[in-house]
Amino acid sequence: MKNVPTRTIKAAGPHEELAEAAHVLRSGGLVAFPTETVYGLGANALDPEAVNKIFRAKGRPADNPLIVHIAEISQVEDLSDDITVPARRVMEAFWPGPLTVVLPKKPGVPGEVTAGLQTVAVRMPDHPVARELIRLAGVPVAAPSANRSGRPSPTTAQHVRNDLEGRIDVIVDGGACRVGLESTVLDLTSEPPVILRPGGITREEIEEVIGPVEIDPALWELHDRGTPKSPGMKYAHYSPKAEVVVVAGDDYGKIFVKVSELILKYRSSDKKVGVLASLETGRGYSADAVYPVGSRANLVTVAQNLFYGLRFLDDEEVDLIIAEGYPEEGIGLAIMNRLRKAAGNNVIYV
Ligand code: TXA
Ligand code: MG
Secondary structure (H helix, E strand, C coil): CCCCCCEEEECCCCHHHHHHHHHHHHCCCCEEECCCCCCEEEEECCCHHHHHHHHHHHCCCCCCCCEEECCCHHHHHHCCCCCCHHHHHHHHHHCCCCEEEEEECCCCCCHHHHCCCCEEEEECCCCHHHHHHHHHHCCCEECCECCCCCCCCCCCHHHHHHHHCCCCCEEEECCCCCCCCCCEEEECCCCCCEEEECCCCCHHHHHHHHCCCEECHHHHCCCCCCCCCCHHHHCCCCCCCCEEEEEECCCHHHHHHHHHHHHHHHHHCCCCEEEEEECCCHHHCCCCEEEEEECCCCHHHHHHHHHHHHHHHHHCCCCEEEEECCCCCCCHHHHHHHHHHHCCCCEEEC
């Protein structure tokens, strides 16, 4: 793929610059932009050639469909004409916000966006820069996370530069992302609705609005068995360069003991060890690098810093990353899903 000069603009800079970024989108170019979850790599969703460029820049498999981002709830009507009552309810409850809904697609939505599926994933981000950019572009914006395929999703503009410099036209720098991991993907074409990817909005929050929802069983199978409904779930994901192991269990005292044991074991065989720890235990580890993600009492902070921490430890060039696990409820479900995938399901229970 040819090298293109990537221009970075500050979201807080002159308004004309954001208008120029919107113009790049409208003319078929690629623009990375901040959302409340992670940075997205946007292209005009109605332009198949522009959408193809996303797949090339990321090295993304062509059978993994993209989320279409909109600036107003009413734009969903341009993408789907089959919006059921539960769909309407969740959109009203959680948009703008980290929830993506899967709906039957209108014929006008290009197959390049949906990877040939008859459904389309739609989301209205809760970030003023993202929405202003989409509004100025005047088109729906297809955007996966702005990382090279397989890498942890980017939560800062620097992460995007590290992965995509020279492969995309513009990066809009809006600082660090608030949620830190991706949106929840909710399939509303089945009854009951199914969570295909846990994320920023929890199962519990969704059930308060529309009653019981299921969790895609494929979420627990990280290996390529069958065809998961969310095609993205079958690929290696969020992988730092280092090997990753997760130590999980109900009692974090036990987690601390096991992680300490592993640190000793690997360091004695001359491996450089990094730990992705909670604030409660982080100070107690004598590893080569420790990244404290957040407090067990506030998992939202753990989610916020998770991908940042994985990339940080990679930059420390450790051979092994040991990550502490968290309870799989609320946002903990999404945290553990990302950790499992980063570790290729290499999880030790204590
Ligand atoms: O928070 C987010 O969702 C971020 C920001 C940029 O908005 N985007 C993001 O996109 O995470 P991406 O491409 O990394 O993940 C999209 C996920 C994939 O797992 C994909 O398979 C699934 O959504 N998906 C997209 N369209 C789908 C469809 N029609 N049916 C089922 N799953 C779909
Ligand atoms: Mg992604």
